[in-house]
Amino acid sequence: MPVFEYAPAPESRAVVDIAPSYGLFIDGEFGEAGDGKVFKTLSPSSEEVLSEVAQAGAEDVDRAVKAARKAFATWSALPGSERAKYLFRIARIIQERSRELAVLESLDNGKPIRESRDADLPLVAAHFFYYAGWADKLAYAGYGPDPRPLGVAGQVIPWNFPLLMLAWKVAPALATGNTVVLKPAETTPLSALFFADICRQAGLPKGVVNIVTGDGSTGAELVAHPGVDKVAFTGSTEVGKAIARSVAGTRKKVTLELGGKAANIVFDDAPIDQAVEGIIGGIFFNQGHVCCAGSRLLVQESVQEELLDALKRRMRTLRVGDPLDKNTDIGAINSAEQLARIRALADAGEAEGAERWAPECELPSHGYWFAPTLFTGVTQAHRIAREEIFGPVLSVLTFRTPDEAVAKANNTPYGLSAGIWTEKGSRILAMANKLRAGVIWSNTFNKFDPASPFGGYKESGYGREGGRHGLEAYLAGAAEPTSERSEREGERDR
Amino acid sequence: MKQSDRNDRLSVLKTYKLFVGGKFPRSESGRVYEVTDTKGQWLANAPLASRKDARDAVVAARKAFGGWSGATAYNRGQILYRVAEMLEGRRDQFIREVAEGEGLSRAGATAAVDAAIDRWVWYAGWSDKIAQIAGSANPVAGPYFNLSSPEPTGVVALLAPQESSFLGLVSVIAPAIVTGNTAVVVAAEGAPLPALSLAEVLATSDLPGGVVNLLSGRTAEIAVPLAAHQDVNAIDLAGADAELAVELEKAAAENLKRVLRPQPVDWAADPGTGRLLAFLETKTVWHPMGV
Numbered sequence: 001m002p003v004f005e006y007a008p009a010p011e012s013r014a015v016v017d018i019a020p021s022y023g024l025f026i027d028g029e030f031g032e033a034g035d036g037k038v039f040k041t042l043s044p045s046s047e048e049v050l051s052e053v054a055q056a057g058a059e060d061v062d063r064a065v066k067a068a069r070k071a072f073a074t075w076s077a078l079p080g081s082e083r084a085k086y087l088f089r090i091a092r093i094i095q096e097r098s099r100e101l102a103v104l105e106s107l108d109n110g111k112p113i114r115e116s117r118d119a120d121l122p123l124v125a126a127h128f129f130y131y132a133g134w135a136d137k138l139a140y141a142g143y144g145p146d147p148r149p150l151g152v153a154g155q156v157i158p159w160n161f162p163l164l165m166l167a168w169k170v171a172p173a174l175a176t177g178n179t180v181v182l183k184p185a186e187t188t189p190l191s192a193l194f195f196a197d198i199c200r201q202a203g204l205p206k207g208v209v210n211i212v213t214g215d216g217s218t219g220a221e222l223v224a225h226p227g228v229d230k231v232a233f234t235g236s237t238e239v240g241k242a243i244a245r246s247v248a249g250t251r252k253k254v255t256l257e258l259g260g261k262a263a264n265i266v267f268d269d270a271p272i273d274q275a276v277e278g279i280i281g282g283i284f285f286n287q288g289h290v291c292c293a294g295s296r297l298l299v300q301e302s303v304q305e306e307l308l309d310a311l312k313r314r315m316r317t318l319r320v321g322d323p324l325d326k327n328t329d330i331g332a333i334n335s336a337e338q339l340a341r342i343r344a345l346a347d348a349g350e351a352e353g354a355e356r357w358a359p360e361c362e363l364p365s366h367g368y369w370f371a372p373t374l375f376t377g378v379t380q381a382h383r384i385a386r387e388e389i390f391g392p393v394l395s396v397l398t399f400r401t402p403d404e405a406v407a408k409a410n411n412t413p414y415g416l417s418a419g420i421w422t423e424k425g426s427r428i429l430a431m432a433n434k435l436r437a438g439v440i441w442s443n444t445f446n447k448f449d450p451a452s453p454f455g456g457y458k459e460s461g462y463g464r465e466g467g468r469h470g471l472e473a474y475l476a477g478a479a480e481p482t483s484e485r486s487e488r489e490g491e492r493d494r
Numbered sequence: 495m496k497q498s499d500r501n502d503r504l505s506v507l508k509t510y511k512l513f514v515g516g517k518f519p520r521s522e523s524g525r526v527y528e529v530t531d532t533k534g535q536w537l538a539n540a541p542l543a544s545r546k547d548a549r550d551a552v553v554a555a556r557k558a559f560g561g562w563s564g565a566t567a568y569n570r571g572q573i574l575y576r577v578a579e580m581l582e583g584r585r586d587q588f589i590r591e592v593a594e595g596e597g598l599s600r601a602g603a604t605a606a607v608d609a610a611i612d613r614w615v616w617y618a619g620w621s622d623k624i625a626q627i628a629g630s631a632n633p634v635a636g637p638y639f640n641l642s643s644p645e646p647t648g649v650v651a652l653l654a655p656q657e658s659s660f661l662g663l664v665s666v667i668a669p670a671i672v673t674g675n676t677a678v679v680v681a682a683e684g685a686p687l688p689a690l691s692l693a694e695v696l697a698t699s700d701l702p703g704g705v706v707n708l709l710s711g712r713t714a715e716i717a718v719p720l721a722a723h724q725d726v727n728a729i730d731l732a733g734a735d736a737e738l739a740v741e742l743e744k745a746a747a748e749n750l751k752r753v754l755r756p757q758p759v760d761w762a763a764d765p766g767t768g769r770l771l772a773f774l775e776t777k778t779v780w781h782p783m784g785v
Binding site: 126142144237240241242244245248249251256258413428432437438439440441442443444447449451452453454455457458459461462464467468469472477 | 627628630632633634635636638640642647727736739740743744746747748749750752755766768771775776777778779780781782
């Protein structure tokens with residue numbers, strides 16, 4: 001059979017104009033960090049420096065929290081219908097600028113343009129639309145007749161979906177009347193700074209959204225700041241635990257969306273071709289930089305051979321390379337540090353006796369790359385079956401009975417997501433019941449929607465984002481601190 | 495001068511015991527502590543539970559979790575209602591124990607016990623309704639069936655409030671177990687007798703062994719291993735003082751336990767759904783829709 005090669009089909013960079021440097025966005029203004037510190041953000045596919053960004057220190061975080069506190073009084077007092085209109089404006093502007101933002105996101109993060117254009121950006125806009133509609137309907141949400149905002153939300157987001165995670169955090173916070181200080185990830189700060197410009201275009205009042213860039217130390221300052229009433233974090237379980245410790249004894253409300261080691265379970269009656277697509281999407285979407293990635297494939301023994309043959313055949317067709325090329329399936333690993341972590345874990349897989357396989361593929365000479373990789377002969381004791389790799393590495397385990405599949409799937413401290421592939425409806429429902437995970441995809445995988453709650457059991461964190469459930473994190477319950485208390489603390493801070 | 499032979503009769507005292515896995519063991523430590531009424535009169539020697547007792551209770555609660563969380567909501571509701579039935583028959587005993595333990599008037603103790611019995615009935619009714627209130631069908635933008643339902647979070651450690659030895663106790667146990675969680679309960683340190691007697695009621699109410707495990711002793715001593723236990727999924731700090739609560743919350747961070755911080759609660763007021771929701775997870779199931 002003749003093989004038709006793809007010609008390069010790069011998306012133009014001309015739609016996005018990246019400034020050589022960016023400051024912090026506090027109280028509606030861009031400004032330098034107090035001590036003038038900066039760091040560089042680069043494109044992981046080429047190692048080219050994209051821009052220089054301010055590194056916020058304790059003083060800057062304090063300034064941002066105070067700006068948010070000041071804005072809170074008027075923002076929370078606005079009728080919900082007015083707040084809704086601001087959020088609808090933001091959603092519309094995101095749609096208008098989605099091409100520009102998709103290119104920017106692919107440049108700064110390394111993810112394929114196909115995904116930033118077709119997955120990230122539509123979902124970002126959809127989140128603002130969804131929560132906009134809640135702003136004037138909060139009394140109907142089931143959290144009491146008089147739902148109140150908490151005050152200032154300190155939000156720390158990861159680098160895997162920079163703009164989408166911003167939307168997940170900012171949209172429900174603003175809809176419920178809170179104000180926000182957001183810290184984007186160190187390696188992907190740019191789209192959040194572009195979002196600041198969207199807030200300006202939308203005419204959002206000053207101080208309602210503040211963006212402080214920086215590394216983990218900036219995030220720690222924000223989380224620990226006494227003027228913060230609500231902490232929302234997405235990232236590693238390790239950092240999540242440190243945050244849970246740091247807020248102990250305070251009245252801060254916390255939601256944590258942490259790591260996972262999802263089991264993707266394939267039964268012998270599964271539609272094999274669809275399952276293979278689901279497995280591919282489950283682990284290679286976004287280079288595997290997904291907390292709910294289906295990183296443990298559990299295959300029923302009787303179809304193991306057939307499934308693995310089909311899976312390898314499909315993996316040979318994956319195109320790794322330039323994130324801005326419209327035909328690219330797998331882009332760059334986000335950072336040198338993350339690449340080193342993936343390599344170390346993959347090496348541990350080999351050293352512990354699992355069999356490693358990757359399709360032949362030529363990786364670019366610059367940037368951070370890792371070929372899509374499959375491990376067979378994996379046991380539950382192997383590190384690659386226990387630890388979150390956060391990269392394009394799939395571990396294959398087998399099972400014989402549904403009970404064994406449940407036992408193996410649940411044998412992890414995580415509980416974020418799981419997949420089930422079978423034609424039998426009663427088996428889907430029985431399995432879904434027994435799996436200890438917050439999101440169960442049956443005969444599909446990695447589907448997201450603003451109307452659908454997302455979040456984990458066990459050490460995958462607490463709270464839910466998205467849907468009606470996502471509002472709860474930003475509203476005060478009967479015995480919880482009110483904004484009046486926050487006002488008093490604000491005064492003390494001033 | 496034989497006023498009444500009956501009144502001279504020496505009464506039979508009760509040996510209070512722990513309640514673990516449906517059985518009534520003494521503390522493995524062999525320790526007891528003196529329980530007095532509010533005037534300092536001796537009432538009983540209650541078991542002084544140890545760390546080992548706490549760990550045994552967690553094992554029992556974990557073992558019971560599969561069956562209890564897998565039972566139908568109808569069945570769980572029936573059993574909670576059965577607890578109320580059994581309590582009604584022992585109402586006088588609990589009124590006496592609450593009055594002695596908390597130094598309440600008979601009327602005050604009666605009000606507390608009646609409210610506690612009614613609370614079991616109220617929570618019994620929640621068993622098959624909470625999923626409808628806390629769950630949702632989600633209108634996602636695609637051809638998918640998408641449903642969110644609440645599920646129990648697992649084994650919950652409950653530090654019963656110190657100031658309300660029976661109504662407060664019932665108000666933390668019932669919402670935790672009605673949704674399918676299993677519990678390890680640390681009774682009010684100063685007035686543990688109503689809790690230990692409640693165990694006798696639970697044991698005869700068709701509640702499977704291990705669903706509720708009751709320990710008496712020093713709250714601080716028992717709570718520390720519970721907060722640090724890797725097989726406990728959540729902790730209610732109602733009975734911890736401010737300093738202890740901070741220490742326990744820090745320990746709970748190690749496996750990201752769900753923490754319900756201590757807060758001022760009027761135990762006589764309508765409890766609302768807060769305590770039900772605190773120990774629930776939301777599971778969302780997706781399936782493609784089409785022909």
